[in-house]
Amino acid sequence: MRCPRWGRAARGWPAADLGTWAGHRLIDTLLGCAMALASMYLLWPTDKPDDAAVE
Incomplete structure (x- = not known):
């Protein structure tokens, strides 16, 4: 099941490129x-x- 974009942001996952975030x-x-x-x-x-x- 895929999360919508707001769902990833709400869970603290990086919404942008994972390599840049890492x-x-x-x-x-x-x-x-x-x-x-x-x-x-x-x-x-x-x-x-x-x-x-x-000494």
Whole structure:
């Protein structure tokens, strides 16, 4: 049974070309991963060694 165009949109399926939609999802995922790694690197606390403790 085929869904009408509004039925696909109502269910969240891509109404346009599936390849384009998948490409956009891949780019969104890669950008999200890059942002997460960058924020972890920038916001992670760094431990600086104490000169007195290192003898």
